[in-house]
Amino acid sequence: MxxxxxxxxxxxxxxxxxxxxxxxxxxxxxxxxxxxxxxxxxxxxxxxxxxxxxxxxxxxxxxxxxxxxxxxxxxxxxxxxxxxxxxxxxxxxxxxxxxxxxxxxxxxxxxxxxxxxxxxxxxxxxxxxxxxxxxxxxxxxxxxxxxxxxxxxxxxxxxxxxxxxxxxxxxxxxxxxxxxxGAGHLVKTVHNGIEYADMQMIAEVYGVMRDGFGMSSNEIGDVFEKWNGGILQSYLIEISYKVAKTADPETGKPMLDIILDKAGQKGTGRWTAIEALMLGTPASAIEAAVATRNMSARLDERKKGEAEFGAAPNELDREAVSIDALEAALIAGKIICYAQGFGLILEAAKQYGWAMPLPEIAKIWRNGCIIRSAMLNDMSAALADDDERNLMLAPFFSDKLKETEAMLRQVVAQAALHGLPVPALSAALSYFDIMRTSCSTANMLQGQRDFFGAHGFERTDKDGTGYHGPWAMG
CATH class of the missing domain: 3.40.50.720 (NAD(P)-binding Rossmann-like Domain)
Known part of the structure; x- marks a missing residue:
């Protein structure tokens, strides 16, 4: 033959x-x-x-x-x-x-x-x-x-x-x-983790429009299509508006009304979350996206939960949250999840001694892959300027976060008040707030650890490590 x-x-x-x-x-x-x-x-x-x-x-x-x-x-x-x-x-x-x-x-x-x-x-x-x-x-x-x-x-x-x-x-x-x-496969794994988070955030914004605003699938599709003409332009936003505007050929109903809300996964997003934990680097938006897919599979439990506790009062006040605020929240969330992904790659490179070209990674993601988006040009430029800096701190992206952070906070807060789950956007906001706080609450954690395990801590007024609180003296 x-x-x-x-x-x-x-x-x-x-x-x-x-x-x-x-x-x-x-x-x-x-x-x-x-x-x-x-x-x-x-x-x-x-x-x-x-x-x-x-x-x-x-x-x-x-x-x-x-x-x-x-x-x-x-x-x-x-x-x-x-x-x-x-x-x-x-x-x-x-x-x-x-x-x-x-x-x-x-x-x-x-x-x-x-x-x-x-x-x-x-x-x-x-x-x-x-x-x-x-x-x-x-x-x-x-x-x-x-x-x-x-x-x-x-x-x-x-x-x-x-x-x-x-x-x-x-x-x-x-x-x-x-x-x-394994550098290439590590980068592919992180790519897929970012993909999970990006998809989840889009789904969360879809949920706010569907359940909070009572919008139809076609109306939501129109919003996504409009956003695809701006900074959010990406393959995932493009297919989201196409999915939202498609009718089921069998019933004539919106395709989204026919698709069962149980998300599948092949494991690479989970690997990203595991590696983030093993490497000691935060990837909370990705972890939230993986966990949410796991929860989506528990349909029977979710039905029992709704029967026990009742459905949340989902309707939102359009004056409290606008379509523009949802767009801004998605912009902020996207920046943060990419910052976490590139941070994970950087940490792996350090631990394995791999000379990973982060600007080049952003470039090869600009086309062909699932997370291709307009932002990657600016991400590549920011990483070329300083590949060890948190992407949030690059001037272009810090300016975007300053413009959108308040609206991300508004969306997360109103969603929480009205029982609309936004786990990935919430995780992104928490990451942002922790990473902009110079005095965190980890001093309490260190005090607790020293109290029950004599693990020691550093002091703010002296150099060195291994200090203990007075509780250890008795």
């Missing part, structure tokens, strides 16, 4: 939706690509549907034929389910590959697994790298954002292909090498 002729420039294993679309993207950009799938029928179907691009595709029946069809040094992309399947595929490939060959995991891997696989590759070969790929099915087919991690020479071998197939922003490829080992 292996096609005759010139050897392939690169190989790909796993012809599911994402893998198949990525293979077609590679072929359409002029590269000859060898493809293999464990189920031969899927390979046959894929080739049959490829049309003119089939000329660039090299299908194989066996893994041995697949490896032999790729020009040396070989580069092979894995598009198989994250976890054990990746390890099994690497184990199957290892005896067939040379030390200078390269395996690329392009799935949604946990970056700790990528770190482990990179270490194994150094000890056993062949070479290994992990790349984060964002943009869903459409991105894989027509241009995703690509976040590379591994050895620099590995990126140099395939970077020209990855840049060619990536999305473009002002003719710049949305693909970059970000650091060693």
């Amino acid at each position: 292996t096609s005759q002729g010139a050897q392939a420039d690169i190989g790909l294993i796993g012809l599911g939706t994402m893998g198949g679309n990525l293979a077609l993207n590679i072929a359409e950009n002029g590269f000859r690509i060898s493809v293999f799938n464990r189920t031969l029928e899927k390979t046959d179907q894929f080739i049959a549907k490829a049309g003119a691009l089939a000329e660039k595709l090299v299908p194989s029946k066996t893994l041995e034929d697949f490896v032999a069809s790729i020009a040396s040094p070989r580069a092979i992309i894995l598009m198989v389910p994250a976890g054990d399947a990746v390890d099994a595929q690497i184990a199957a490939l290892r005896p067939l590959l040379d030390a200078e060959d390269l395996i690329i995991d392009a799935g949604n891997a946990n970056y700790h697994d990528t770190n482990r696989r990179a270490a194994d590759a150094e000890a056993q070969g062949p070479r290994f790298m992990g790349i984060g790929v964002s943009g869903g099915e459409e991105g894989a087919r027509f241009g995703p954002s690509i976040m590379g991690g591994g050895a620099k020479d590995a990126w140099d071998q395939v970077g020209h292909i990855l840049e060619a197939i990536s999305a473009k922003h002002d003719n710049e490829p949305c693909a970059a090498f970000l650091g060693a080992a």
Whole structure:
């Protein structure tokens, strides 16, 4: 079944939706690509549907034929389910590959697994790298954002292909090498965490308009569409207005009235929250978004809760909260959740010794990925000016927060008074208030810790550590 002729420039294993679309993207950009799938029928179907691009595709029946069809040094992309399947595929490939060959995991891997696989590759070969790929099915087919991690020479071998197939922003490829080992997958994880928070905040504002203002889905869609023409312009706002304005073809009702309010998740947002806790860096808006998805799945409990306590009095006074205030709250919340995300990446870079180019990360998120937005140009510029400064403190964004903070506070306060849940916006506001408070309440925490555990504390009037309160003397 292996096609005759010139050897392939690169190989790909796993012809599911994402893998198949990525293979077609590679072929359409002029590269000859060898493809293999464990189920031969899927390979046959894929080739049959490829049309003119089939000329660039090299299908194989066996893994041995697949490896032999790729020009040396070989580069092979894995598009198989994250976890054990990746390890099994690497184990199957290892005896067939040379030390200078390269395996690329392009799935949604946990970056700790990528770190482990990179270490194994150094000890056993062949070479290994992990790349984060964002943009869903459409991105894989027509241009995703690509976040590379591994050895620099590995990126140099395939970077020209990855840049060619990536999305473009002002003719710049949305693909970059970000650091060693699991750096690319860590950045993809944080990307998805920001995605969770951004989506949740949009949903919260939708809820205020629906339940607080009694607006129809079409009216809400009109608001989102208007906002998409300003600073909030983004893929997520764009699809939100399209979702809101779509009618169910079966019933004619608004599509949103038909969709059950139980949100799914694939785990990457949860990984972001876990890593923030493990790295000791705040990501409260992301954590709130993950927790809210978990709560959405508890539909029976929520119904019992409403039966027990009654529905909240949701109706809002339009004079207390305006549509403009909701827009401002979303602007402020978005800035804060990105500040938390970039802060998490910076902390990981410090702890792992990765030289992560934060301005470049903002650039490659400008197109192809789910969180692409107009703000990322300004974020890249702010990070280029000072990549260790909290993004909230960059002049452009501090000015925006000064303009919008009061309205974020107004929205959160009125929502709380009227029983409208806004957990991510509330978490963003609390983060803002803590990070603008020079004298926090952590002195009470330190006093408590010293009282029950003699943990010690620092004093405001003396240098050094390890001081104790008088309660410890008895």
